[in-house]
Amino acid sequence: MPFYHKLGDMPRKKHTTFYKADGTLYREELVSTQGFSSVYSNKYHYWEPCKATSIKELNSLEDVKWQNPPLQNIHFYTDKIIKNGDFLSSRIEYMQNNETAIYFGRPNSNPDYFYKNIYAHEYIFIHRGSGVLKSEYGNLRFTPWDQIIVPMGTIYQIIFDDVNADNKIMTVESDSAFTIPKHYRNEYGQLEEHAPYEERDFNFPDELDPKDEKGEFRIVMKARNRFIEYIQPHHPFDVVGWDGYLFPFSLNMKDYNPKTGRIHLPPPIHLAFITKGLVLCNFNPRYFDWHEQAIPAPYFHSNVESTEILYYVEGDFMSRSGVDVGSVTMHPMGIPHGPQPGKTELSVGKNWTDEYAVMVDTFGPLFPTTKVKECEDVDYWKSWLK
Numbered sequence: 307m308p309f310y311h312k313l314g315d316m317p318r319k320k321h322t323t324f325y326k327a328d329g330t331l332y333r334e335e336l337v338s339t340q341g342f343s344s345v346y347s348n349k350y351h352y353w354e355p356c357k358a359t360s361i362k363e364l365n366s367l368e369d370v371k372w373q374n375p376p377l378q379n380i381h382f383y384t385d386k387i388i389k390n391g392d393f394l395s396s397r398i399e400y401m402q403n404n405e406t407a408i409y410f411g412r413p414n415s416n417p418d419y420f421y422k423n424i425y426a427h428e429y430i431f432i433h434r435g436s437g438v439l440k441s442e443y444g445n446l447r448f449t450p451w452d453q454i455i456v457p458m459g460t461i462y463q464i465i466f467d468d469v470n471a472d473n474k475i476m477t478v479e480s481d482s483a484f485t486i487p488k489h490y491r492n493e494y495g496q497l498e499e500h501a502p503y504e505e506r507d508f509n510f511p512d513e514l515d516p517k518d519e520k521g522e523f524r525i526v527m528k529a530r531n532r533f534i535e536y537i538q539p540h541h542p543f544d545v546v547g548w549d550g551y552l553f554p555f556s557l558n559m560k561d562y563n564p565k566t567g568r569i570h571l572p573p574p575i576h577l578a579f580i581t582k583g584l585v586l587c588n589f590n591p592r593y594f595d596w597h598e599q600a601i602p603a604p605y606f607h608s609n610v611e612s613t614e615i616l617y618y619v620e621g622d623f624m625s626r627s628g629v630d631v632g633s634v635t636m637h638p639m640g641i642p643h644g645p646q647p648g649k650t651e652l653s654v655g656k657n658w659t660d661e662y663a664v665m666v667d668t669f670g671p672l673f674p675t676t677k678v679k680e681c682e683d684v685d686y687w688k689s690w691l692k
């Protein structure tokens with residue numbers, strides 16, 4: 307997490323006695339990253355966090371690996387397949403590599419269990435729907451276009467306000483943390499004036515509701531494709547206070563301030579978050595380049611070390627034909643792509659775009675899963691022929 311935050315009660319100093327009303331100790335848990343060398347938080351529980359009365363392996367995630375997928379530009383529609391379920395079970399995995407997986411889901415129920423991803427950090431884009439992300443760190447309310455970062459190892463639930471609404475989420479799992487690019491921050495970590503967002507744009511858990519409840523509480527843990535169930539004899543949200551830099555937070559996409567230039571600026575200008583394995587960009591409505599001969603449409607490009615994913619959120623996508631809201635284009639590393647015939651010429655003289663899109667560029671190959679076959683625009687690769 308980028309900034310320090312604290313909620314609830316805690317002792318004056320870390321690692322010192324902190325007593326409950328009955329005279330017994332609260333249990334301190336330090337959640338660390340990179341082996342006590344990077345960001346961490348200290349939580350104070352009613353109960354020891356390692357208590358479990360049962361541990362059981364559940365069914366693994368469906369194997370959707372596509373053996374030898376085509377090495378070509380791909381376009382598919384994420385609104386075509388619907389899988390009933392909550393924020394986790396409704397997800398469909400469309401892309402994967404060793405470090406990353408990308409899912410889309412249309413949640414139409416809420417979970418009665420708790421979830422913990424023990425091998426991945428998560429980016430969750432709320433395209434449609436509102437509700438609350440409940441976690442040990444408190445409640446984080448969300449509305450459409452919120453981009454929520456959930457650190458690896460967080461116990462949480464996503465509860466939608468209306469399960470009959472047309473909720474839609476995009477989830478990116480990464481085995482390294484989502485962070486704010488270094489060049490957006492000064493030597494003290496404060497966001498620079500030129501950053502595309504400011505501290506005030508970030509939303510933190512702001513409501514801690516510690517549960518001192520005993521019973522049988524089911525925690526589903528995900529370890530890549532495996533699911534493991536822990537039954538805990540006390541409520542997992544039993545934290546009375548915490549502080550630190552590691553906790554879920556959100557940034558609404560509409561709070562992202564885009565940058566433009568006299569001539570076309572490349573995608574890194576739209577950076578929102580980075581991990582060790584990918585960059586994540588926000589494309590928001592913006593003025594186009596103002597050079598008198600500028601071509602606003604992107605030039606053809608071969609990004610030879612990255613696979614480019616673009617999720618189309620809203621608006622008119624000026625360089626692509628055939629894409630719709632909910633579309634994903636996937637341009638594999640080494641294969642050139644760019645505007646379809648006529649789109650370059652059409653962009654000349656235009657001064658504004660109202661497109662919204664989320665881009666994920668992985669460093670290295672990313673592969674479509676067999677789920678892509680079920681909703682693919684099979685002629686996309688031919689769309690440059692005309």
Ligand SMILES: [Fe+2]
Binds near residue numbers: 607614637643
């Ligand atoms: Fe591209």
